[in-house]
Amino acid sequence: MTRFLAQRVAAFLATVVAVTLVVFVALNVLPGDPARTILGIAAEPAAVAALHERLGLDRPLAVRYLAWAGALFTGDFGESWTYRVPVAELLAPRFAVTLPLAAMAFSLTLVIGMGLGLLAAARRGRPADWVTMTLAQVGVAVPDFWLAMVLILVFAVNLHWFPAGGFAGWDAGAGPALLSLVLPAVALAAVQVAVLTRITRAAALEVLTEEFVRATRAKGLSGIRTVVRHVLGNTLVPVTAVLGLQVSYLIGGAVVIENVFTLPGLGRLLFQSIANRDLATVGAIVVVLSGLVVAVNFCIAVVQRTIDPRLARES
Amino acid sequence: MSAFALPARTPRLWPARIGAAVCGVAVAAALLLPALLPAADQMDIAHRFLGPSAGHWLGTDHFGRDAAARIVLGLRISLTAAALAVLVGLAGGAAVGLSAAALGGALDRWLMRAVDLVFAFPSVLLAVLLAASLGAGLATSVLAIGVFFVPVFARLARAAAAVTWQQEFVRAARATGKGRVRITLDHVVPSIAGVLVVQAATSFSVAILAEAALSYLGLGTQPPDVSLGRMLFEERTYLAQAPHLAVFPGIVLALTVLGANLLGDGLRDALDPRTRSNR
Numbered sequence: 281m282t283r284f285l286a287q288r289v290a291a292f293l294a295t296v297v298a299v300t301l302v303v304f305v306a307l308n309v310l311p312g313d314p315a316r317t318i319l320g321i322a323a324e325p326a327a328v329a330a331l332h333e334r335l336g337l338d339r340p341l342a343v344r345y346l347a348w349a350g351a352l353f354t355g356d357f358g359e360s361w362t363y364r365v366p367v368a369e370l371l372a373p374r375f376a377v378t379l380p381l382a383a384m385a386f387s388l389t390l391v392i393g394m395g396l397g398l399l400a401a402a403r404r405g406r407p408a409d410w411v412t413m414t415l416a417q418v419g420v421a422v423p424d425f426w427l428a429m430v431l432i433l434v435f436a437v438n439l440h441w442f443p444a445g446g447f448a449g450w451d452a453g454a455g456p457a458l459l460s461l462v463l464p465a466v467a468l469a470a471v472q473v474a475v476l477t478r479i480t481r482a483a484a485l486e487v488l489t490e491e492f493v494r495a496t497r498a499k500g501l502s503g504i505r506t507v508v509r510h511v512l513g514n515t516l517v518p519v520t521a522v523l524g525l526q527v528s529y530l531i532g533g534a535v536v537i538e539n540v541f542t543l544p545g546l547g548r549l550l551f552q553s554i555a556n557r558d559l560a561t562v563g564a565i566v567v568v569l570s571g572l573v574v575a576v577n578f579c580i581a582v583v584q585r586t587i588d589p590r591l592a593r594e595s
Numbered sequence: 596m597s598a599f600a601l602p603a604r605t606p607r608l609w610p611a612r613i614g615a616a617v618c619g620v621a622v623a624a625a626l627l628l629p630a631l632l633p634a635a636d637q638m639d640i641a642h643r644f645l646g647p648s649a650g651h652w653l654g655t656d657h658f659g660r661d662a663a664a665r666i667v668l669g670l671r672i673s674l675t676a677a678a679l680a681v682l683v684g685l686a687g688g689a690a691v692g693l694s695a696a697a698l699g700g701a702l703d704r705w706l707m708r709a710v711d712l713v714f715a716f717p718s719v720l721l722a723v724l725l726a727a728s729l730g731a732g733l734a735t736s737v738l739a740i741g742v743f744f745v746p747v748f749a750r751l752a753r754a755a756a757a758v759t760w761q762q763e764f765v766r767a768a769r770a771t772g773k774g775r776v777r778i779t780l781d782h783v784v785p786s787i788a789g790v791l792v793v794q795a796a797t798s799f800s801v802a803i804l805a806e807a808a809l810s811y812l813g814l815g816t817q818p819p820d821v822s823l824g825r826m827l828f829e830e831r832t833y834l835a836q837a838p839h840l841a842v843f844p845g846i847v848l849a850l851t852v853l854g855a856n857l858l859g860d861g862l863r864d865a866l867d868p869r870t871r872s873n874r
């Protein structure tokens with residue numbers, strides 16, 4: 281286990297470094313001069329040169345990368361070109377929106393997706409299975425941002441159950457804040473629920489054909505009880521394998537969904553920073569969100585190894 | 596009979612047929628309907644936000660343009676962009692995967708590590724990053740979505756090609772002195788083509804959704820061009836006033852993706868029995 285952990289930590293760090301490298305290359309090496317972007321095409325050459333010096337753009341690429349990445353690891357994300365404040369200060373309050381949103385969507389995905397998948401497997405070939413699988417097929421096809429618009433139309437504009445957008449803030453108490461995250465979380469989770477339902481069902485059906493399950497049936501346990509007691513645990517292995525990908529999609533999706541609901545999270549800031557050509561902030565957000573995805577995948581790999589002893593024997 | 600005793604079924608064909616039909620209708624509509632509808636760019640400010648009628652099947656938008664004509668035009672751009680993005684991913688991924696399998700050794704390991712790295716990025720973030728540095732536009736979004744597909748195709752191509760390289764007939768070809776490039780083109784490509792086609796079909800619906808999301812963020816298609824995602828972006832301001840403008844493009848988008856998914860699943864069941872879905 282120690283060797284496994286050491287390997288995973290090394291892979292985790294290597295990936296994070298590689299992520300910073302990709303972001304740096306995308307923002308600095310690809311065509312386009314950040315100083316010209318900030319000042320506009322008609323800027324005086326002298327002004328451009330001065331800004332180059334102030335942003336440190338006149339130094340060699342490798343030096344700039346090391347300075348930037350080194351600062352990142354100490355929590356210094358540079359200064360926002362638009363707001364003239366440290367990027368870290370901009371990001372901190374946004375986490376309080378994006379993380380609860382992603383967590384809420386993830387919980388919905390896990391509970392509903394696995395629940396429906398097991399239900400469909402236990403009721404294979406019956407109406408409950410058929411209805412669930414049809415819903416899942418449709419769910420995979422519906423664009424999340426469009427579902428978000430329809431949810432706003434129905435539950436905010438017409439029924440007034442939830443706010444149509446914006447964020448109440450945590451200062452006013454958890455109630456209003458959570459309420460403004462419900463519709464976004466549902467829109468974000470819908471597609472992933474559909475995906476997880478299909479995967480859980482397929483995994484459960486695989487387990488259901490095994491001898492020990494037949495034995496429990498022979499013993500007289502009902503279908504649902506068999507599924508809960510004996511199948512659920514065994515479906516966790518394939519399900520954990522896709523959860524990492526799902527977290528990646530949820531965090532990417534949050535960028536889009538926050539913009540539909542005008543939630544002041546990292547995704548909204550990312551979008552605004554692109555519009556403002558604030559590349560320092562864009563880079564920081566992409567690094568932070570990608571780092572989050574890599575970190576979650578690291579945790580999932582450790583969990584997988586813990587719940588599936590077969591993986592230990594293989595390595 | 597309970598779920599516990601049923602053997603694996605032979606694949607059913609009707610979902611794939613429905614999928615093929617839906618995709619066919621979508622492509623036909625994108626190609627043929629413009630002839631029947633008013634011009635998509637003809638503005639008529641006096642008749643904004645009209646509801647569906649005989650003259651305007653799906654009503655008019657915020658400039659008084661015919662919504663149905665806009666949707667058909669948007670569908671055409673969405674389908675084209677998605678197809679191009681899949682082609683970028685297929686070409687790039689096949690090139691990487693085939694080279695890795697043909698050359699083996701250290702290059703194989705490093706190529707596959709690079710592929711894993713791209714996987715670590717949330718796809719939307721990758722696209723947003725490219726759009727931010729290259730500038731928003733249809734070409735950028737096609738490229739960004741394509742780059743996201745490269746690792747998917749690369750892994751698949753490498754895995755399938757590696758199996759082929761182990762087979763007798765390839766060994767025989769090597770023994771006769773054929774080079775790696777010739778063997779790849781003559782033997783490996785034909786034997787893995789089926790797997791890649793199935794993946795291309797599956798990726799197509801993902802590409803449609805991804806292009807729509809990027810356009811919705813304003814990073815894809817730019818006006819006066821329109822894709823279905825771009826329409827939703829433009830109409831979201833009028834959601835309360837004219838909900839039909841946001842509802843119809845979404846339904847067209849969802850139906851097209853549903854059709855592409857059903858077709859992709861059907862093709863997979865037919866061509867690639869190893870990954871046959873458990874029904």
